[in-house]
Structure formats: C-alpha cells, structure tokens
Amino acid sequence: MTDKVYDVVIIGGGPAGFTSGIYTAREKLDTVLLEKSMTGGLPNVTDLIENYPGFPEGIAGPELMQKFRRQAERFNVAIKEYDEAGEIIPGNEYHTVKTEKKEYHSKAVIIASGGLPRLLNVPGEKEFTGRGVSYCATCDGPFYKDADIVVVGGGDAAIQEALFLTKFAGNVTVVHRRDQLRASPTLQQRAFDHKQIDFIWDSVVTKVSGQNLVETVEIKNVKTGELSIKKTDGVFIFVGWFPNTAFVKDLLELDSEGHIITDCYMNTNIKGVFAVGDVRSKKFRQIAEAVGDATVGALAVSEYISEMQ
Secondary structure (H helix, E strand, O other): OOOOEEEEEEEOOOHHHHHHHHHHHHOOOOEEEEEOOOOOOHHHHOOOEOOOOOOOOOEOHHHHHHHHHHHHHHOOOEEEEOOOEEEEEOOOOOEEEEEOOOEEEEEEEEEOOOEEEOOOOOOOOOOOEOOOEEOOHHHHHHHOOOOEEEEEOOOHHHHHHHHHHOOOOOEEEEEOOOOOOOOOHHHHHHHHHOOOEEEEOOEEEEEEEEOOOEEEEEEEEOOOOOEEEEEOOEEEEOOOEEEOOHHHOOOOOEOOOOOEOOOOOOEOOOOOEEEOHHHEOOOOOOHHHHHHHHHHHHHHHHHHHHHHO
C-alpha cells in the first residue's frame, strides 16, 4: 500500500504558492505546500510594498507574507519548510514529488517555485538589499523621487527599468560592462535621447557602501582596471533573472530562459501538473499578477480533480 496521496502538492511558499493553497484548501482539497527554505519568497526582502491592493499606506514585505501564511494555515494547508522538491515523477493515478526528506504523492502538482534575480555578488549588495539595493524598479522606484540612482546592466530589462525610473529620479546612470548596450535598438535610442540618463561604459560595480542606506558604489573599468567612487542614493540591478526550474528541466516544456510554458489555465505539457507565478513564461512579474495566476491555477486544479473522480 502506498503512502498518503494528497489532492494537491504545491511547490513554493511565496505569494503564488500561498494563494494556490488558500484556494485549493477552501475547495476542500487536501493540500501540502513545500518550501525549500523559509516561506515568503522575494517579498521577504522588500522593505515596503505600495502597489499591492488593499494596503493604502503600503505594507512591509515580510508582514504581507505572514498574512498570506496565516490565511493558508487557517484553511489547513500543511506547510513543510526546508523541504526542497528535487524531482517530479508523473504517474497515471498520482504524481510523486521527491524531496531530500521523503516522497509526496498527489493527484495534482502546482509549481510556484518562483525565480531569483542574478546577483552581482559584490561586497555590500546583500547587506543593503531593501535599503538602497533593489531588483525591481516598479516596486521601489517611487521611493527615489529626485534622487541620483545607478542602474546596472545593459539588456532590455535594464534599459526599460532605467527609463521607468526617470519618472521619479532626478538622474539615472547606467553602468554597463561593455561599450555598447544589448537592449533593442528602439530602447537604446530612447535611453540615449533621454536627458536624465547617463552612461558609464566598460565598467562594473564592485562594491556598495553606506551607513544605514546606500551612499556610494565603487566602479571598476574592466579595460583599464581603474577604480572610482560614485555617490548614489540607490542601486537597481538588472543583470538577469533565473527561474527555479532546474528540477523540471527534463520534464516540462520551458521557454528559452527556462520559464515553464503553460496555457491560460496554467496547465503544463504534463497532465495534472500546473505552474503559476514568476516561474511561468510571461512578460510581467508582480505580486498581484502571481496571485492572479495562482487563483486561476488553483481553480483549474479543482476542476481537474473533480473530473478525475
């Protein structure tokens, strides 16, 4: 006789994972949520979230995620922290999610494992994350009214975010390791034409410094090795993003960047396996959007399980 078979296993304990659990548990589906570390996801390192509906004064990221968690627990979602999914094995009667600790069997799997921005991995970056170092212009740009800020990167995301930040900042300086941008020609021209955007070429940020908040960055010219110090009120880093999909790369259909491809109801190419939130192939990545994905996905799971029975 096999171990317990849940109705739903959710992989990931961020906004999309918790929302999925709230909905599936309210549908009276026996739900377990697996999180590889502590729950909360990227909002845990966001000092203040002002664009999530229902909080007119804004709310600290960790506080918001505690509210998500308490609501999931209220509906009896079983939360398993520090239990990382390593493999999904599809089956006819149920799927199996293998972790280092055990195997979980379920009729449906919802992948809400999110992703992470690529880090510079320089001194001060981690210490000042949420205190001047950011990876989301939409989230944090409004805090930098009339400020001087640095954007690191040269691709589409970096230039799009630099242009967006000009709505708030007095000046934006783009630091790029090459002598030309990788962004699309249209974005490049918009940035070059913008009077609030400057460029520092052939350079990388090697250190972030300050007291309570970011005050300066150290910049190294990669051709000459020369070091310089630039005063700044904030550093926005856009050097890439990678989804947490290594454990399904040989199972599910992924896009060129490794995100899971789904239909509009969050179905993947494997029946009974769904993907929601930032791990999914799409254009925008916001908390509210992750919640929307998860709502659709959870309701689709409920319908799928009803049809199985």
